[in-house]
Amino acid sequence: MAYCHERGKKLYVTLNNLQTAEELEEIDDYLRFLSEIRPDAVILQDLGLLRRIRELGLKLDIHVSTMLNTHNAPTLALLARHGVTRVVLSKDIALKDVHRLRTETAATGIELEYFVHGDTCIAHHGSCAQSGVVLGASSNKGRCYKSCRWDYELVDGATGKRVASFNDGPYVLAHNDLCLLSHIPEVVRAGIATLKIEGRMRPAEYVAPIVAVYRRAVDRYAEDPSGYLFNIEDLRSTVEDRVRDLTTGSAFHQVRLESVGSSGEREPKIFSKPVKEKRLDFDDILTGSFERCFTVETILRNPSSPRFSVHVGDMASALAAMTAGADAIFIGGTVSLARAIPWSLEQIKRCIAEGRRRGVKVFVATPSYLLWRELEECREMVRALADSPPDGWLLPDMGAISLMREEGRGALIGDFSLNVMNRSAAEFLAGEGLELVALSPELSFRQATEAAHGSSVKTEVLVHGAVAGMRLDHCLIAALAGNRTSDDVCPAPCRGRGYGLRDGAGEVHSIEPDQYCRNTLLIGADLCVLPFVRSFAAAGFASLRYEAQYDPPEHVGKVVDLYRRAIDDPSFALDRDGWESLCASAPRPLNL
Incomplete structure (x- = not known):
């Protein structure tokens, strides 16, 4: 922290994991330590942690993580009332909706932070239980095994037979990396206080050039908005050095087929493989195989x-x-x-x-x-x-x-x-x-x-x-079966017919499309x-x-x-x- 402050930089400490009752009991000393050394803010997801900081009377500036999946003005107003000074918005919000939020919550003084570059989950943040429930590695606790990067095929919900689809490979949930470098004016005019670049699990030699090109772009736009053009050489170098292919995500439109790297060619690492979920059978009941799991003091x-x-x-x-x-x-x-x-x-x-x-x-x-x-x-x-x-x-x-x-x-x-x-x-x-x-x-x-x-x-x-494994802000069925999004004139292939995604282990995850053109992807069992x-x-x-x-x-x-x-x-x-x-x-x- 001293290193950052000596150079005029701010340092935020992330505490954006959900805490079990046992973990929360052990965190007070760490919170007191943070209050003593005074980072510029702590970033939280767990509402219990927010309450605990206030109970202990600690002087910590509090930001809320994107994992809280904040996407409406009443939530922002409630958080502001509890002393939160900045919120990292959901990555699924379009810039036009960010501008609306800024207008509706201006009186609260709360700041808005928005992701502009890096790794992007296809599911709503905080609403993906697939890794936690199936693999015991919860994304809400920072241990996601990225089941969104598994291979899947679209199948008929009734017969289980494969359905022809428009994707060019099996990685239909593998979102490409976000890049808004060529849209700095729109980002700034939306009322965003802080631009966020995802840099965790990335080497410094990859992150530093990206930070530099965004720094230059923001400064140049601030100096002369009417004469601004994004630097084409900076964009070219960013594209050349990319890990995955790049997309504007949900900033301007729904996730499309081209927003996803379904071929898997540029996927840097697959963290896990699909597994067959254990079935509960009557012999388990007779033998009491799981009785010990349901006995507590x-x-x-x-x-x-x-x-x-x-x-x-x-x-x-x-x-x-x-x-x-x-x-x-x-x-x-x-x-x-x-x-x-x-x-x-x-x-x-x-x-x-x-x-x-x-x-x-x-x-x-x-x-x-x-x-x-x-x-x-x-x-x-x-x-x-x-x-x-x-x-x-x-x-x-x-x-x-x-x-x-x-x-x-x-x-x-x-x-x-x-x-x-x-x-x-x-x-x-x-x-x-x-x-x-x-x-x-x-x-x-x-x-x-x-x-x-x-x-x-x-x-x-x-x-x-x-059990909802993932909640998605776009319609998989429209994208895969019809090459459409809710922004288009969609023939509604979701009506009256069931679809699922079958993973590499043979588990079928039912796709449940709703009236708002969003999808819920169920866990197999x-x-x-x-x-x-x-x-x-x-x-x-x-x-x-x-x-x-x-x-x-x-x-x-x-x-x-x-x-x-x-x-x-x-x-x-x-x-x-x-x-x-x-x-x-x-x-x-x-x-x-």
Whole structure:
């Protein structure tokens, strides 16, 4: 730090990993050390860490990492209120949306930082669980094994047969490197305070020339905007010295086929290989192979029975879940166009009324990614439901939390995308009005119980259903099957037909396209803890969740009935016939 300050440079310390409860307990001394040496700022992702710094009364300037996936004005305003001075925006935001954010949040004084060059993930930051869940190396903890760089082929979701596609190779998720060197005026005029160059895991001899050409470009534009032209020699040298091919990413348009290095020719290193996911079979249940994974000291002796909640994708599934014994239903929000159509206001009102008649709570989800369009639609929906409000709202990010605190009625529930891994993060969100917080699916059973134990905040865990491996800001189906993006006139190949990506190990990852032309890529196997759900019921979680929005109604009813019986009846034992029937109706294999 002294070396930097002697040369008039600023130094920021990255703490942008999510912390488990155990890790958070060990970090106080390090935070105090940082407060003593006073770096120019620390960069955080974990809301629990933000809360901990304030609790300790430390004098640290706080920036928020791109891993928090910030993309709307209400989130920026909330962070500013908690003392954050700068936010590194999501890499998926177009420059026109950055300019809008700058205008809407100017009064807060918060600064915006934006990536202009380097390695770029194809998934929303903070929303990629593929490496963490399948390989045990979480991107939210800085250990990503880059499953986006695996080889894949597009397949029919029903038959598994290969589908002809426009890509020129199998690396269809391997995003090229970002380069905005020829667009410095647009970057500056968007209101960005700091340009960020990705340089980690890059040698100094590669990073230094890139920093130099951007420094020259920014200075030249500041000196004479009207006479500015980018230096063609600087651009040529940058292109010649590139690792991967270069793209402008999402700065001006949706990710296109040419934004991805699908041939793999310039991919510098493949960090991992696809693996076949372990299947849970009945012999595992009989032999108790996994019992030790679900035994921890924090299990309560006399727990109250947890609520069983179900997130559904259509009205038929909502009714099936209610009939089978669900305590709460989540509806609305983002839906898969391969399986359903967006919830209409009439359907939402009908479901709320049906829930009240049956004594089942009904919560409405907001879309999983909220730019200005989605925020406006949420405001309109709240007003339209004023006479028949739901029991509450399922919220994916802090912008949605801010919006519903101001305009919504009912309980506020934090969804899995908030990436809560510790009690401090849950209590931060409780301070923002949440009464229930879903814990990250990347946590083990032991880690989840540690996060929930002793907390004043009610917590929820995922026990069954689809797990989102990656969330993408563009449509893979349109790109691969139609050579289109949502910016084009798209023939909508996603409607009514299922697609998947099959990796090199043979696992099929279902592609779920939504009404906003974004995609969710599922992990190959669904989570199923049915044989061990009594341990979850005894661990003190307030709610157990079944993610059923990609499941058919008849399967939803079967799953809810089995979990209802297992939770309520201590003597319940799943026999082989029951297990095989469950597996036969499941749309995807089952796993832990």
